[in-house]
Every structure is written in structure tokens, then in C-alpha cells.
Amino acid sequence: MAILLKNTQIVGEDRQVDILIKDDIITKIEKNISIDSTGIEIIDASEYTVFPGFCDMHVHLREPGYEAKETIASGTKSAAMGGFTEVCCMPNTYPCADNSGIIQQIKYKAHTEGVVNVHPIAAITKERQGKEITEMDELTLSGAVGFSDDGNTIMDAKVMRTALEYAKMLDVPLISHCEDKNLSNGGDMNEGALAMMLGLSGIPNQTEDIIVARDIMLSKLTDSHVHIAHVSTEESVNLIRQAKADGLQITAEVTPHHLLLTEDILENFDPNSKVNPPFRTEQDRQALLKGVVDGTIDCIATDHAPHTPDEKNVELTNAPFGLVGLETAFSVSKKALVDSGLLTLKELATKLSYNPRKILKIPGGEIKEGKPAQLTLVDPKEKYLVDSKEFQSLGKNTPFDGFEFTGRVKATIVNGKFVVKDGKLQK
Ligand SMILES: NC(=O)N[C@@H](CC(=O)O)C(=O)O
Numbered sequence: 001m002a003i004l005l006k007n008t009q010i011v012g013e014d015r016q017v018d019i020l021i022k023d024d025i026i027t028k029i030e031k032n033i034s035i036d037s038t039g040i041e042i043i044d045a046s047e048y049t050v051f052p053g054f055c056d057m058h059v060h061l062r063e064p065g066y067e068a069k070e071t072i073a074s075g076t077k078s079a080a081m082g083g084f085t086e087v088c089c090m091p092n093t094y095p096c097a098d099n100s101g102i103i104q105q106i107k108y109k110a111h112t113e114g115v116v117n118v119h120p121i122a123a124i125t126k127e128r129q130g131k132e133i134t135e136m137d138e139l140t141l142s143g144a145v146g147f148s149d150d151g152n153t154i155m156d157a158k159v160m161r162t163a164l165e166y167a168k169m170l171d172v173p174l175i176s177h178c179e180d181k182n183l184s185n186g187g188d189m190n191e192g193a194l195a196m197m198l199g200l201s202g203i204p205n206q207t208e209d210i211i212v213a214r215d216i217m218l219s220k221l222t223d224s225h226v227h228i229a230h231v232s233t234e235e236s237v238n239l240i241r242q243a244k245a246d247g248l249q250i251t252a253e254v255t256p257h258h259l260l261l262t263e264d265i266l267e268n269f270d271p272n273s274k275v276n277p278p279f280r281t282e283q284d285r286q287a288l289l290k291g292v293v294d295g296t297i298d299c300i301a302t303d304h305a306p307h308t309p310d311e312k313n314v315e316l317t318n319a320p321f322g323l324v325g326l327e328t329a330f331s332v333s334k335k336a337l338v339d340s341g342l343l344t345l346k347e348l349a350t351k352l353s354y355n356p357r358k359i360l361k362i363p364g365g366e367i368k369e370g371k372p373a374q375l376t377l378v379d380p381k382e383k384y385l386v387d388s389k390e391f392q393s394l395g396k397n398t399p400f401d402g403f404e405f406t407g408r409v410k411a412t413i414v415n416g417k418f419v420v421k422d423g424k425l426q427k
């Protein structure tokens, strides 16, 4: 099995080259590779820019337990359509991924039914209850690449401290969902004048800021790596920037949707825009963009959180939090960061491919001879309208339905094979 990509452009380079892939390895990168074409799939890739396969360190695949929302099969198809060759799945499943049996089950299913590489993230505490720490060493041996109680915050600082001490020994990051639910409970959107006007209850920025500050201090106390999930506020960005300047082991992610949208999107009361953390103000959004540009925010992660249409097509106050992001991530991030002139495509690749792998020690993220063939091919010029009906994800809960974007994922090569080609999922 071999693939030859003809006359393509590696992101950040201005010459056209051919890329030869044999089995699951990039074997040659050269101008005009001449080779006996038997058994080789030759692709005219002259319209495409090639990225190292995107890696999403924060998705909810919902399996086991919530297969009506998403399955490993549907979620990884959605990932492939979005250009992701790797996804890291959060443990808020049922049963919770807090024991090695579930981690092994997820890995087995991913191997047999998944179309991209899946790296499970295990829970920090049993059933994500914030009390009893899981068997973190065993979970790491089973294949967990990180730990998180995502959806919940460990409110007991002593429990978080102890977990960080274990994580340091195991050399894995703890991924912190920063939300003091004592402040946020009952809220549906960002707290402020708009929430008041719409008659919706608010979630103040401090809900997040307080825990970001605490976890930075616990990282300092334990000399351990804390990764802050889905940063949404200006103050969080400032705290993380200062922590990095102080030499602490803090990394952070932002979602594509928080980079492009603000609370104003809630004016139509669409439950598909109800997400946690909530969309904030333009001032916060500008701070997030600045944080990405100056390196305070290391990477982009979708927080892909599918729900069924039945769950979402209710009044906003009754709808669950979360939106799908895999299939729009590249286009949305490109619009927010590249079309606006803030980043180059090459810098975007760092945020989508290289840094998330570095944080979780997942190999790859580079296009070089001898490296694994995980590649994402995009047409940076294609204009299109988002149609959630076409999503591979079972979740159609996106705020971007009908949005026009320029730049679209056209092909995804996972372990040396096309999983998506010409914009279509391969059978
Ligand atoms: N982001 C969300 O709004 N929801 C996530 C949980 C989470 O990441 O907090 C979910 O699992 O539905």
C-alpha cells in the first residue's frame, strides 16, 4: 500500500513537492519523485496544503453509555472529516472511565470500530466525584495519556494536590475543567447586561478565574503540570501568562468556538449555542486571541460535546451544555486566527497538530521523511456553507449551521491510509 501526493505544498513552505507514503511512514519528500507506479495511488494534490494530522486533546466520544449522543465509530468519523488523525477522549462516560477495564474497552473499540487514533483520558477521581483518587498508575499503564474530571472540578484542594503529586511521578498532565459550580450553578449564559436583558441567569467569569488561580498555585506547590481546559476569560489568560512567566508547568487550550463567537450569539435563544464555559464578551474573545498569538494558550481543542436533537431541541434553560466541533474546527480556527491576519497557517498547525501532541506526549506532529504518515490535506481557498445535516457526528448541535467559511479539510491520512479523500469518507 503506497500513496504518492503530487505537487503539494507542505504548510509553511512555499515550494511544491511530492510526498511518498509507504505503509504507515512518510518515506520520501522531494520534487518530482519518479517511481514505478504499480500499486501506487497517485493523487494530484496541487490545490492542497498539507498539515501534520490534527490532534484534538479534548473530545467527548460518549461511549460507553451515551451511544445515542455519539459512538466511537461516529465520533472518529467526525474527527476524520475534520482532519483529526488523533483524538483524546474525556472520561465522562457511563460507566465513567475511572478504571483500566473501561480504558481497555475504549481502546479495543477504537481499534476495531474507530477510523482515527484514539487516546483515552482517564478520570482523576472515582466517578468524577472529586473525592477518591483513581488508580492512576494502572490507568497510565492501560493507555491513559492524561487525567481529567472534565465536566467537574475537583473542589477539594487537598485531593487535587495529592492527584498532582501522583501525576508528577507518572509524568502525565492533569487537565483541569475550571468551574466553581457554587458560582455557576443555575446559569445558562455569560453573566452581564445581555443575560439580564434576555432574562437568562448568568455564569460570571470568576467561576473560571478562581479555579485557574487555585490550580496554578497547586501546580507551584507540587511542581506538577496542570493543563487548563477550554479557557474562556480574559483574567484566565492573564493568570496563565503570568504563571508561564514565573516558569510554572502550565499549559492551556481554547476552543475554536470561543475564538470566533461571543455571548451575542445567545440573542436568538438557540440551545445549540449553550455551552460550558459560556460564550463571553468581545473583550474576553480579544484576550483569547492575544493569548493564542503570544503563546499563552498552547493549543486549540474542540471540546466536541455531542447531544441528541431531542435533548437540544428544547427551551434553552432545559438544554444540556455542549456543542459539536470536530467538523468545523479547522474552518472556524482559520477564520478567527488566519483570515484575521493574526497567525499564519504554519502557526495554526502548531496549535492544531504539534502542541497538543507535545502536551500529551503523543508521537508525530511533523512532516518529515521517516515519520508516521498522519496527514491532513486542506484546500485553503474553498468556500462553503456549514450544513449540520451532513455531519458524520450523531450530534448536530452546532452554532455554525449556515455559516460561510473559506478553507476546508479535503483529505485525512491516518496511519498511511486515506480515511477521507476528496472530502468524502472512505468505506
Ligand atoms: N463543554 C460542555 O458544554 N459540555 C461537556 C462537558 C465539559 O467539557 O465541560 C459535555 O460533556 O457535554
Ligand SMILES: [Zn+2]
Binding pocket: 150, 151, 152, 177, 229, 230, 276
Ligand atoms: Zn469541560
